[in-house]
Amino acid sequence: SSLLHIVCSGEELPVLTAQDCKEKFHNASLHNLYGPTEAAIDVTAIDLSEVDVIKYGVSIGKPIANTKIYIVNNALELQPFGVPGELLISGIQVARGYVNLPELTKDRFIADPFREDYNVYRTGDVAKWQSDGSIAYLGRIDNQVKIRGNRIELGEVETAILEFDTIQQVVVMAQELKSEKVLGAYIVSEKPVDKSALRSFLQGRLPDYMVPGFYIEIPHFPLTSSGKIDRKALPSISENSIIKKEYIAPRNETEEKLVQIWQKVLEVESIGVLDSFFELGGHSLKAMKLIGLINTEFEIKIAINDLFKNIILEDQAALIENVTLMYVFDEEDNKNNIETEIFSI
Numbered sequence: 001s002s003l004l005h006i007v008c009s010g011e012e013l014p015v016l017t018a019q020d021c022k023e024k025f026h027n028a029s030l031h032n033l034y035g036p037t038e039a040a041i042d043v044t045a046i047d048l049s050e051v052d053v054i055k056y057g058v059s060i061g062k063p064i065a066n067t068k069i070y071i072v073n074n075a076l077e078l079q080p081f082g083v084p085g086e087l088l089i090s091g092i093q094v095a096r097g098y099v100n101l102p103e104l105t106k107d108r109f110i111a112d113p114f115r116e117d118y119n120v121y122r123t124g125d126v127a128k129w130q131s132d133g134s135i136a137y138l139g140r141i142d143n144q145v146k147i148r149g150n151r152i153e154l155g156e157v158e159t160a161i162l163e164f165d166t167i168q169q170v171v172v173m174a175q176e177l178k179s180e181k182v183l184g185a186y187i188v189s190e191k192p193v194d195k196s197a198l199r200s201f202l203q204g205r206l207p208d209y210m211v212p213g214f215y216i217e218i219p220h221f222p223l224t225s226s227g228k229i230d231r232k233a234l235p236s237i238s239e240n241s242i243i244k245k246e247y248i249a250p251r252n253e254t255e256e257k258l259v260q261i262w263q264k265v266l267e268v269e270s271i272g273v274l275d276s277f278f279e280l281g282g283h284s285l286k287a288m289k290l291i292g293l294i295n296t297e298f299e300i301k302i303a304i305n306d307l308f309k310n311i312i313l314e315d316q317a318a319l320i321e322n323v324t325l326m327y328v329f330d331e332e333d334n335k336n337n338i339e340t341e342i343f344s345i
Contacts, residue, residue, distance in 0.1 A: 001027055009033040009042055011228065012137060016168040016190075018053045034060035034137060038108070038121045040093035043067050044135060057159065059134040060127070067091040068112075069135065070120065071127055076113045079128070084138055084153050087127040088120040095121070126153055145174040147181050150209040157183070157212065160205050164198050166190045169221060171229060172212060175237045182281065184214040184237040186221070193217060199279060213281045247272040254298075255317045261293045262313065273314040277307070300324055 006021060006028050013032050021030055029049045035042035046061025063069045068090035071079045079085035090112045096119075097105030112118035126138040139155025146152070157172045169188040174181050187193055195215045202211045214237050222233035250256040250273055259271050266280050277287070287307055294316075295301055300323045310316045 003028045005029050005031060007031045007033060009035070013058050014169050015053050015058055015162050018048055018058050022048070022053070032058055032060060034135075035089075036121070036123055038095045038123075039067075039089045039091070040095075043089050043091070043093070044069065046134060057136065057163070059130060060137045061134055067093070068115070068118075070114065071129060071135070072113075078114075081129045081131060084126050084128045084156065086141060087123045087125045087135070087137075089123060090115070090118050090120040092118075094119050126155055145181070145183075147174060147183065147209060150207075152183070152210050157185070157202075157206065157210050160202055160210075161185055161187070161198070161212075163205075164193075164201050167193065167198075171221065171231060171234065173231060173234070177214075177237055177281070182214060182237065183210070183212040184216060185212040186234050187215060187217050188220060189217060196276070196279065208278075208284060211278075213278070213283070246274060248274055250317075252317070254321055255314065257297060258294070258313060258317050258320065261290065261297060265290045265293065271313065273312075273317070275313050277311045277313070277316075282311075294320065298324060300327060 003025055004027075006025060008018075008031065018030060018032070029047055032046050032048055033042040034044045042064070044061045044063055044067075046059055048058065070088040070090065071083075071085040072088055073079055073085050076088075095109070097109045108122050108124075109119050110122065112120045124141045126141055126144070127135050128138065130136050136159070137155070138153050138159065143154040144151060145154060152174075154172045154174075158170050161167060161170045161172070167187055167189045171186045173184055173186070175184055176182075193215070198215065199211060216235060216237070218235070222230040224230045247270065250259050255273055259273075262271050262275075262277070262280070263269065265286050266277075266282060268280050271280065277290070282290070287304060291302060291304055291307055298320050300320065302319065302323060306319060307316065310319050
């Protein structure tokens with residue numbers, strides 16, 4: 001009861017940690033601060049006491065007095081609300097540079113592009129302005145990855161995953177699997193996560209290319225000697241990380257042929273009729289390849305939209321059989337029309 005203020009700084013504050021803290025120490029104010037050593041430590045702050053962190057997340061707040069925060073693109077142009085960019089700090093507290101490191105100083109400490117007589121520090125952090133004027137921290141610039149031509153902010157994916165119920169911590173990384181770069185999510189949760197439900201949840205919030213294809217639950221994250229998450233110590237993504245359904249073998253010729261096509265496209269051996277194309281590592285480029293093989297094998301024409309509406313193998317097999325049946329009916333109608341014309345003549 002004598003605890004009045006709790007101050008968090010130095011590491012990103014997870015949503016569930018903030019919520020637990022508020023529930024256990026409800027008489028104390030919970031403050032979240034952000035700032036690097038290069039700017040005399042903290043430069044933004046927020047009192048989370050009255051904030052619904054489960055609903056709105058944990059922001060790093062607004063700039064403190066006599067401090068300017070800019071969020072810019074690669075050309076050092078200001079980003080609008082909701083658009084990620086690099087966070088720059090301007091103010092009298094910004095350091096002059098690093099001792100005996102002239103090249104790094106030149107890269108990180110530059111003239112303020114928006115006002116004279118000030119320098120800014122390029123933090124290398126990615127953030128975005130929120131509608132209430134606070135700032136959402138999204139991670140480091142070196143946590144940006146490019147997959148299939150799309151640039152992805154890993155912090156943005158992590159923020160979306162943390163909105164899913166029971167998840168306490170998450171790290172999203174890009175790794176190589178079968179000569180292809182894929183997104184994997186490492187999760188610490190209060191209880192086992194329904195990964196299919198999580199994927200569906202993310203598909204409603206993120207573009208397809210930002211939704212991880214692999215999910216690994218771990219009891220806790222390994223830490224470095226300085227107390228930060230040791231990403232290099234996390235287990236590698238493998239086929240064992242794929243979301244697996246109860247195995248049901250193909251029950252007819254169409255399903256058998258389709259399983260063989262999926263195996264060729266996804267490079268996965270064990271595939272059942274309840275499996276989802278995207279949960280087995282599929283994506284839009286592989287979907288195009290899948291459509292081509294299906295249309296060739298079954299001598300039909302299915303559009304890519306039809307596949308996205310039927311991502312479960314047994315549903316695709318049913319679609320193929322229905323389209324094939326329509327082709328048969330069309331051929332019979334054409335044959336009957338020709339016979340009728342001949343009879344009339």
